[in-house]
Amino acid sequence: MYLLRSGSIGLLSLLLVACTQPQTTSHQTIQPPKSSQKLETSKGLSDLNATAETRALYAHLQNIKHAHTLFGQQDALAYGFNWNGDDGSTIARADVHDVTGSFPALVGWDLGGLELDKDKNLDGVDMIKMRTGIQGVYKRGGVNTISWHMRNPVSGGDHADKTPAVTEILPGGSKHDLFKARLDALALFNESINVDGTYIPIIFRPWHEHNGEWFWWGKGNATEQEYIALWRFTVNYLRNEKHIHNFIFATSPDRSRTNLNNFAQDYLYAYPGDDYVDIMGLDNYWDLGHPANKASAEEQLANFSQSLSSVVDIANQHHKLAALTECGSESIPNPNFWTQVLLKGMTANDKTRQMIYVMVWRNATNGGFNGHHFYAPYPGHPSAPDFVKFKDSDYVLFEDELLKMYK
Numbered sequence: 001m002y003l004l005r006s007g008s009i010g011l012l013s014l015l016l017v018a019c020t021q022p023q024t025t026s027h028q029t030i031q032p033p034k035s036s037q038k039l040e041t042s043k044g045l046s047d048l049n050a051t052a053e054t055r056a057l058y059a060h061l062q063n064i065k066h067a068h069t070l071f072g073q074q075d076a077l078a079y080g081f082n083w084n085g086d087d088g089s090t091i092a093r094a095d096v097h098d099v100t101g102s103f104p105a106l107v108g109w110d111l112g113g114l115e116l117d118k119d120k121n122l123d124g125v126d127m128i129k130m131r132t133g134i135q136g137v138y139k140r141g142g143v144n145t146i147s148w149h150m151r152n153p154v155s156g157g158d159h160a161d162k163t164p165a166v167t168e169i170l171p172g173g174s175k176h177d178l179f180k181a182r183l184d185a186l187a188l189f190n191e192s193i194n195v196d197g198t199y200i201p202i203i204f205r206p207w208h209e210h211n212g213e214w215f216w217w218g219k220g221n222a223t224e225q226e227y228i229a230l231w232r233f234t235v236n237y238l239r240n241e242k243h244i245h246n247f248i249f250a251t252s253p254d255r256s257r258t259n260l261n262n263f264a265q266d267y268l269y270a271y272p273g274d275d276y277v278d279i280m281g282l283d284n285y286w287d288l289g290h291p292a293n294k295a296s297a298e299e300q301l302a303n304f305s306q307s308l309s310s311v312v313d314i315a316n317q318h319h320k321l322a323a324l325t326e327c328g329s330e331s332i333p334n335p336n337f338w339t340q341v342l343l344k345g346m347t348a349n350d351k352t353r354q355m356i357y358v359m360v361w362r363n364a365t366n367g368g369f370n371g372h373h374f375y376a377p378y379p380g381h382p383s384a385p386d387f388v389k390f391k392d393s394d395y396v397l398f399e400d401e402l403l404k405m406y407k
Helices: 011-018 052-064 095-100 127-140 176-192 224-241 260-267 297-317 337-346 365-370 384-392
Strands: 069-074 106-110 143-147 202-205 247-251 279-284 321-327 355-360
Touching: 052 069, 052 247, 052 321, 052 355, 069 143, 095 384, 106 127, 106 355, 127 143, 176 224, 260 297, 279 297, 297 321, 297 337, 297 355, 337 355, 337 384
Parallel strands: 069 106, 069 355, 106 143, 143 202, 202 247, 247 279, 279 321, 321 355
Antiparallel strands: none
């Protein structure tokens, strides 16, 4: 999401807390009728040394393709529209749960601030709570995905500071050692969230929306080859130097910078290669009521489905999975958005149904900076009844409907 945000891990604190965590509970064992029993292989996973749990997750994601999609939300367990998560409670909560009785099947987190050793991330989420939240999602059988709005390593500005930086953090650049130290911090964070020696599989989505110009790693602020080199170095360093094998890597170009008539070429701008990617995602707010999009609602819905079909075509050609990695309608003004727009667009045809997850953006407390920055309903919101219908769809899976994803 390309909105200006502020915020920020005490790594030492993380390690101290890691030593005092309670024993893990067993994974959820519900076997709902929605989920298929046929298990595919983890073919398409780029890391040949991926952990058993990571391979199992990828195989299960392959297995739901065509039949289901996982519903997710960014920061779902960190705060909500009417609560800020700072009350000291250890009981998991989410607006999605308050409305439906279930947590999302997938929860997004962001590490912005990790690079500065902050106690809180850029959205004010306590890093310790983020760690325990990730562990909680895993223990309940859900899926975690992580993005990183990293501050500009050259200027020191935030992620939206467009000062050219990529060339300086690559090998030979003046900030290369600093960049490696930031990746070391990520590796330390990953160490701190293991559960009884098991590394939690993470869908890692770095350097997102790179075909837009709003981040320092984006188009116009870095060349196509620089971006490819950045992605490949990130993956190689984490795998080969830090021995991280529990990451599933997801790309996520932005829909607003892809022309539907030239989709494949636009989408594959700066694609780092099949050896470095596992999920080919799309961030699409544009076709879901973005205020700058002047097309009619009917045109937007048709374009939304077309964009999903196009991503699936490309992902299948590369033997990868496809996902709607970010999306949503800010404040959800359409009370029937969930069934008549999002669900309708995702189930339009056999191709659109192959998106293995859909993640809407966060619910900022009290609507955040503009008073209406939220993307999932809370109790009493006009779209809440339609959201319950959305959950009841055979196509959509929430946490309480998942199989044992890591076995």
